[in-house]
Amino acid sequence: MELSELDDPPGGTTGLATAPLSPATPPSPSEGDAPPSEALPAAIAALKKERNAIILAHYYQEGAIQDVADVIGDSLELARQAARTDADVIAFCGVHFMAETAKILNPEKIVVLPDMNAGCSLADACPAEEFAAFRAAHPDHYVISYINCSAAVKAQSDLICTSSNAVHLVRQVPQDRPILFAPDENLGRWVARTSGRDLTLWPGSCIVHETFSEEALLRLKLEHPEAEVIAHPECQPHLLELADFIGSTSRLLERAQSSSAPSFLVLTEPGILHQMRRKVPQKTFYPVPGVDGCSCNLCPYMRLNSLDKLWRCLRDLRPRVELDEEIRLRALAPMERMLAMSA
Numbered sequence: 281m282e283l284s285e286l287d288d289p290p291g292g293t294t295g296l297a298t299a300p301l302s303p304a305t306p307p308s309p310s311e312g313d314a315p316p317s318e319a320l321p322a323a324i325a326a327l328k329k330e331r332n333a334i335i336l337a338h339y340y341q342e343g344a345i346q347d348v349a350d351v352i353g354d355s356l357e358l359a360r361q362a363a364r365t366d367a368d369v370i371a372f373c374g375v376h377f378m379a380e381t382a383k384i385l386n387p388e389k390i391v392v393l394p395d396m397n398a399g400c401s402l403a404d405a406c407p408a409e410e411f412a413a414f415r416a417a418h419p420d421h422y423v424i425s426y427i428n429c430s431a432a433v434k435a436q437s438d439l440i441c442t443s444s445n446a447v448h449l450v451r452q453v454p455q456d457r458p459i460l461f462a463p464d465e466n467l468g469r470w471v472a473r474t475s476g477r478d479l480t481l482w483p484g485s486c487i488v489h490e491t492f493s494e495e496a497l498l499r500l501k502l503e504h505p506e507a508e509v510i511a512h513p514e515c516q517p518h519l520l521e522l523a524d525f526i527g528s529t530s531r532l533l534e535r536a537q538s539s540s541a542p543s544f545l546v547l548t549e550p551g552i553l554h555q556m557r558r559k560v561p562q563k564t565f566y567p568v569p570g571v572d573g574c575s576c577n578l579c580p581y582m583r584l585n586s587l588d589k590l591w592r593c594l595r596d597l598r599p600r601v602e603l604d605e606e607i608r609l610r611a612l613a614p615m616e617r618m619l620a621m622s623a
């Protein structure tokens with residue numbers, strides 16, 4: 281698709297200030313009623329069949345959830361799968377913006393999220409009203425939003441990107457068109473450096489990727505001089521400078537398989553280690569801790585989901601993601617552009 285074909289977002293920003301982000305049904309009241317943990321995978325498989333459901337899981341989910349998923353992927357792959365599934369129900373084991381993206385692409389399907397409180401600090405850092413004012417201050421800019429944002433922000437964007445395709449998409453914007461990039465400034469800085477384009481950045485960041493300790497990384501490098509440092513581009517620039525390879529979660533997983541290094545120091549949410557250890561069991565993976573050795577490198581939102589909540593949401597078909605139709609339609613256009621342009 282040529283960029284000259286790309287329109288401004290339909291409807292501008294009018295009405296977004298009052299738009300509900302995610303009018304969700306309340307979580308199921310019945311707790312403590314799930315089968316014992318050893319019986320949950322089979323119970324989930326049975327419910328999945330009964331509901332004609334598909335389970336999509338992000339790499340940051342706990343291993344037990346990844347093990348029952350039909351598809352495990354990064355945000356781009358999961359969006360693609362959501363666009364092509366013929367299941368009636370999508371059980372999205374990830375965070376709210378991911379499940380919302382699935383609903384944007386599938387208004388007729390039931391989309392459930394095991395825990396409706398599974399949000400994202402990046403999405404929270406970019407309220408739709410403030411984003412509308414930012415856009416209005418840069419009226420000539422082409423607006424590219426990272427998929428980690430609400431539907432109401434997507435609805436104000438020309439194009440959506442993920443960390444997998446951001447550089448590829450930015451390179452397709454005509455050189456003379458200034459670009460506004462939101463909401464992750466660390467990703468934005470890396471995309472600007474890699475693509476050679478100047479980007480006007482929204483000042484947001486991920487609380488998980490901001491937390492990695494440079495001191496701990498340097499210590500691990502000394503202890504394991506043979507290890508390759510692999511990092512997600514949401515990390516801060518001084519940590520990315522120490523990385524041998526930078527990429528989205530699926531690129532990091534590919535790198536773990538293709539590199540000749542015997543071990544890796546991993547600068548992203550450690551949920552990804554489950555697949556890394558599975559794909560290349562002969563290699564060693566060290567998660568880089570947060571400052572003071574805290575476990576704050578675990579995403580507190582992703583980790584709200586659990587196997588029993590997944591079972592319950594398949595049983596009850598709630599909590600569901602619901603969207604205002606006008607917002608959905610506005611958000612759909614830049615999503616579809618992304619899928620077409622990154623194909």
Ligand code: 13P
Binds near residue numbers: 354444529530
């Ligand atoms: P990916 O696009 O690499 O899956 O990253 C999503 C995310 O939330 C990173 O924090």
Ligand code: SF4
Binds near residue numbers: 486
């Ligand atoms: Fe959001 Fe960061 Fe969690 Fe990813 S790791 S879902 S960007 S809070």
